[in-house]
Every structure is written in structure tokens, then in C-alpha cells.
Amino acid sequence: MTGETRADAVYVPKDWWLRRRTWTYVGRYAAAIVITLLFLFPVYWIFIMAFKTPEEVFASPPIWYPAQIQFKTFAVLFRDGDVGTIGNSLITAGVSTVLAMFFGTIAAYSLARFRTGGENLAIWIISQRMIPPIVIIFPVFLVYVFFGWVDTFQGLILLYTAFNLPYVTWMMRGYIEDIPIELEQSALVDGWSRWQVLLRVVFPMARAGLFATAVFTFIFAWNDFIFALVLTRVEITTYPVQVTSFFGQQQTFWAKIGAMSILGTLPIFFAVALFQRYLVRGISLGAIKG
């Protein structure tokens, strides 16, 4: 506390690198880097596999990165039509997400604003989501055989929609309850109808929640394996089912698996990147209430 000390002078002790705090930071970062590498390595491995030749895939000792990046595997996937299964996945996941979001949000609005069914109906609805898919898949299969819906878009889309509806309803109910009700009432008095209020007030206000919920709904349908495995044959095989077909009895096509995995990750990757802003807000929205 001498008079000569200047307020804006930054005090750096000469022995800073010996200090305990410094080493704590170094230790933490080192641990973080190691753990990150550990988790990222399998992702890298499947990724790089797509660019290897079959010899490189099975080489021992393993080849950490191929001498030459080649896209032959991708060309093969496009030529054989395997990529079409990603299109099938886009259609089923996309359409079922739109349907589930539409009906789920309306149901959620009813639960939140008209107290439809009291507290119990909402709980009952979300409980439907807790049923493991495997429990219902065989009855559903038999019903679909009866209707001739096996291996059809409407069959898979309907099932995904039904399975995602409870999730959408539950999530959107929370987001809608967070909207100050006066905003809606003000719009009603101002001359808008209930549907218009939904469109012009509720949707914009719940935008972050809508995007976050839609992304998760899409991801569920996108990643579903069990429903698609049982309910598709050749016409609308989705991409996760197609990937498993590369595990042959004599041979496993690792390069194809790697390439398909990359292609299959892209839509989710772009969806998340596009909606990231809303996603983060949407996920944290319910958490910081009060």
C-alpha cells in the first residue's frame, strides 16, 4: 500500500510458473484434452474409415490416416442406390416431425390454457412415451400386416408421429405455460381469433421451444432402428437399417459403414447448426424459471 503503487499496473510475480494455481490450471487442461481425445477418437476412426481403401481398413498395425484420401466408397454408395435410404429417412423423419409438432403443440396449448383433463391427462400422455418400443412393435407389425402398411411411408410416418406426440405435447406445454397469458388475452381483446392468437402470439413466443423440440423429435425418428427394422423391407428402408446391412456374414464393409455414417450425420449436423441459437435457449428456457 505505498503511495507509488499505480492502480493500473498489473502485478506479475516473477515466480508465477512455480505457483500452485498455475499448475492446477495446467493439470485441468491436460485432463480435459486427454478426455476429449478419448471421446473423439471413435468418431474420427469411423470418419476416416470412409476414405480408406479396403486394405487400409484391415491393415495391421492400423493406419491412423490414409496415405491418399479417396472417395470411391461414396461413389459406390451413390451408384448402388444406398444413399436413397437417407432420402427415405428424411421423408419419414421430416414428415412425422411436422405432424407431431403440429398436433402436439395444439394439444399442449389445450392442456396449458384450457386445463384440459387437469393435471392427470398431461401425465398420462407423457407416460405413453415411457413404453419401450420393443413392447409395442410386434402388435403394431400385425396390425400393419392387416392394413398392408408394412414397408410404406404412411405406416412408418404414422408410428413415428404417434410415438413423438407425447414428447412434443409435454415439452410444448411447458413452453406455452411460460408465455405470459396476458399477451394472448390482449390479442383476443384486440380482435384476433384463438387460432390466429396461436399463430401470431404463441408460436413466435415459443419459437425457441418449438425449434428445440422439433430437433429432438427429428433426431428420434432419424435414429430409430427398431421400428424401421421390423416395418420396412425394400421400398422405404431407412438409413440406420441400411447401415446394418453392411455387416455381412462373410464380410463387413467398414468403408461403406463409415461413409454412410458421415452422410447420415450431415442432416442432423446441419439442423443443429442452423437452430443452435434456439436450441440452447430452448433447452435452458424451462430451467431458469422463477
Place this chain on the structure above:
Amino acid sequence: MARLRITGLYKSYDSVQAVRGVDLDIPEGEFAVLVGPSGCGKSTMLRTIAGLEEPDAGTIEIDGEIVNDLPPRSRDVAMVFQNYALYPYMKVFDNIAFGLRARKFPAGEIKERVLAAAATLNISGLLDRLPRQLSGGERQRVAIGRAIVRDARLFLFDEPLSNLDAQLREEMRLEIKELHQRLGKTMIYVTHDQIEARTLADRVVLLNNGRIEQEGAPLDLFERPVNRFVAGFLGSPSMNFIPARLVAADESLAVTFEDGTALAVPAAAYERLAGRSGHDVIFGVRTEHISRARDGDTREGLAPLSATIDVVQPTGSRTYVTFRLSGTPVMAELRAHDVEHPGQRIELDVDMNRAILIDPETDLVL
């Protein structure tokens, strides 16, 4: 412009009876203020008028038309909410234009009207901002702008000033009153603030427990309350209530307290109160009707009272003092320099013409 008539209105939520049989008739162009403590049913009434709540029983008429079954948008009312209810994702212009767009006004007229409303409320410079970029007072103005732009026949205000600080509240109060004088529209205004009620209203409707306790011109309610609730609710600081007994003594009546203090009842009130002599009463007197005794003050109806001051609260022009009368704390509003220090013994005059007596059993003013 519209006349509002409410008949036999009931509304309950689950087990709570919010409104219990209200009849109300607000003539065209009047500024009516519904006031009362929280939970008295005033907001519920307003929301029922707007159509946001459905009454359990009773009718609501606007201009002779029963609107019970009309949705809010068909009632042609405008409402200002306590938390402003501005759409955070819309600019101020769009917020104000929102109701006009709902009613499919042509774009040109929307612009004209929004600009005119903004000019009226001094917010023309804010039209390109988002609500979060506005101060509390500005938001309030936008909310009011949204209501007046539509030229609705009935204006409803739900505690519009309660989120503002004291100074801004006074400013906006003045502006709302001016607005009413300029537009001449029927306005129903809900508040729990009795000062707001008294200053704004043509007619104050004082509610308690879902019923109207008294309605009328603000000064009417203030000077001639019908019961203890009304007397105690209006006025700040609120009226003093002291348990007493009405005692007759040779050709005169006096309010006598347990400690023996007696205040003479003015002759004008003898006839009205004579039958009550010998009964318990509650003596009610406002702080401003107790003053320091002055020589030569010979106004009729002043009753002398000696008091030892417990607490002195100077406010500037007036000084509030507290003393005990028969054990009950009583507050009086004296002139600035009437009292020097606590513990001082002074002579006071009680203006018995302005004091009231209440039947302790019925709480009605005698």
C-alpha cells in the same frame, strides 16, 4: 362511446367466490374506477367485461346489447394490462397496429392512426424500437396507444400504473385523466390504490369480498362512507377507529371512552343518534380532522382533547403525530410546527362534524 350495465354478476374459481352479485350501471363517457383490496373481485369483473372470463350468472350489457355470449374480439372493447402485454418480438409500431390488423384496416389508415396515437402519447420517436428497449413509462404509453388506436367503445384498464415508480405513476395518472377528457370514452379502471381511484374517477366503485360496498363520486364516498370498510379504505393515512360508548347527559350526547374521556356530539346530530345512547359504538375520525387547539377558534362542533404525543413524523408541510386515546393509538395530521417533540402534552380539537360513529355489530355508519 358506450353505456355499460352489469346485472347480478357472479363468478367463482374452484372454491373461491370472486364476484358475488354485482349490479353496476356506468353511463356513457364516464370514468369509473373499481377499487378494493387484493382479491376483492375487481380484476375478475374487468376480465368478465372483456370476455376473458365467463360469468357464472348475471348479464353484461354494452349499449343495451347483452354481450355474455360474444367472444372478446366481438365486444369492441380495448384493454390495457398491468404488465403492458407488449409483444416482445414486434416493434412499437407493429404492437400498436396489431389490433388494427386484426380488424383488417387498410395499410394506409393503419399508418395514419398509429402515427396519430403515437403523437398523442408522445412516443412518435419510438416506433422503430422493440419493447425491451423502452423504459417502464414508455412501455405503458405503448400499451395505452394500442388501446386508443382502435377507437373502441369501451376502455378497460387493469392496474396499468402499478408497475411504475411513484413519480412516473403521478405523471401517467394525469395523462390518463387528460386522455379521458379528450376522448370522452367510457373507461373502467381497476386499481388497489385509493389515491389513484379518488383522483381519476368520476365514479368510484369500492369492492370488497366480491361485492360493492359503496359507489359514487369520490368525495361522496370519502365524506359520507356507509360502513366501516369504506371509511377505513379511503383516506391516507386511514381513519382512526376507537371503541367508545354513546352517553346521554342532560340534553346533550357525548362519545365516551373507557378512560373517561368524553367528546361532545354536535347538536345537529342529536336527533339522529339519540336512540343509540347507552350503546357501544366505534368512533371514527380522520387524521386531518384533529387539529391543535387555537385560541379564538369557535367553530361549531369542535371537541377539546388533551393528549401526550408518542411519535412525531414530520412530512414537510404537515406533521403526523401519534398519541393514545383510551389505549388505542390515534394518528393526527397537524401543521408543521404544532409539535416540537415526543412526550409533549398538547391540547387538540376534534372536528365532531366530520367524525363518524359506527355500529360495532353491523359495521354500518350511524
